[in-house]
Amino acid sequence: MGIVHIPVLLEAVADNLVSDESNLFVDTTIGGAGHSYYLLERHRNLKLVGIDVDEYALTMAEERLSVFKDRVRLIRGNFSGVKEILNSMGVSSIGSILFDLGLSTYQILGKRGFSFHDEVFLDMRMDNRETLTAYDVVNSYSYDELIRILETYGEENRPSKIARAIIEERKKKPISTAKELSTIIQKTKKRRGRLNPATKTFQAVRIEVNSELKNIKTGIAGAIDMLVPKGRIGVISFHSLEDRLIKEAFKGSPMLKVLTKKPIRPDRLEIKNNPGSRSAKLRIAEKI
Ligand SMILES: C[S@@+](CC[C@H](N)C(=O)[O-])C[C@H]1O[C@@H](n2cnc3c(N)ncnc32)[C@H](O)[C@@H]1O
Structure with missing residues (x-):
């Protein structure tokens, strides 16, 4: 094991x-x-x-x-x-x-997109028979949909700033890895204490992907x-x-x-x- x-x-x-x-x-x-x-x-x-x-x-x-x-x-x-x-x-x-x-x-260490540093496909599915991935959420959800999940599942204080940053970045190229996503969020927020600034957004996306x-x-x-x-x-x-x-x-x-x-x-x-x-x-x- x-x-x-x-x-x-x-x-x-x-x-x-x-x-x-x-x-x-x-x-x-x-x-x-x-x-x-x-x-x-x-x-x-x-x-x-x-x-x-x-x-x-x-x-x-x-x-x-x-x-x-x-x-x-x-x-x-x-x-x-x-x-x-x-x-x-x-x-x-x-x-x-x-x-x-x-x-x-x-799951956290398994390079499945759950970890901030994962340089692999932004997946986050617990059940690989499901079709919706974190990649789909981050690259195809509208501004309003992103706000909804960041607010309700992430309890983010400034969801609009994060949603705008995601949308700006994905215009240049799709956000493909967990590392890319966490880097984008880190640029919008100051680190407070030991908690990674991307924690709440990752939580929100994961909750959405896995219902x-x-x-x-x-x-x-x-x-x-x-x-x-x-x-x-x-x-x-x-x-x-x-x-x-x-x-x-x-x-x-x-x-x-x-x-x-x-x-x-x-x-x-x-x-x-x-x-x-x-x-x-x-x-x-x-x-x-
Ligand atoms: C914290 S771990 C459980 C660890 C376990 N108690 C142990 O001692 O090893 C959570 C597990 O729940 C599974 N899980 C999460 N959501 C689930 C769901 N909706 N239905 C079935 N399993 C689920 C995950 O795949 C993961 O393996």
Whole structure:
């Protein structure tokens, strides 16, 4: 196995998610299977369905989880259709379900256009069967469309400046790589602290390409439907847009009791060992 993704908030997930190991556990974002491996080890009778939209994730998860043999079933799919996916596998109810949002390390380091320095095609698709890429968004969206995504998915303070810069540059030649895009944005903004000035724009483009917020909404709704009474749902988010959505989805569901009044966050040691965990927030709810 090449790149290893360190699972975030692992103990908190393991301590709080599985209340009855005789019921099925669903990991909707199996990635490198860090969470799933740990849960299957800890709960000897637990069975898992692992889902991911990225074919590479499934290859890694399959290899890593092979020791658990028939306790594991893996399937490629988008968690927005989690209910349909599970039904198609003959599953009618589940005991626990995890959504670990965001990117896996193999995606960030995999030269797929997610990283500011990538000098490869500006792709950003998690699912390579989809057709819309970051290249399409950046090179073909109108000024108004760019503003919409920069504002709603990036919460950029000055979206018009960035949209204008993108449009000016692409008139000269198409913006083809992540490095080119981040360089254009860096010219429009001063660096504040350690955060790369292109962070919010990259977030916005990535959310648009992968329909991330829409998928989370439908995914959570489907998951709630599938849970048995006292079954648990856990969602780990990495930025405020996601977290707000999850908080509202949990609070707004008459079928859930929220177990985390405040989200669980990584402690200092975890952040030191895995800086990528610093913005993580875990919310857990139980089906009534
Ligand atoms: C942060 S990683 C998960 C890491 C995993 N928990 C581990 O311990 O290795 C997120 C994973 O979710 C997948 N993913 C993102 N959006 C998805 C979606 N809508 N449906 C299915 N998988 C998705 C990504 O491809 C990625 O592999």
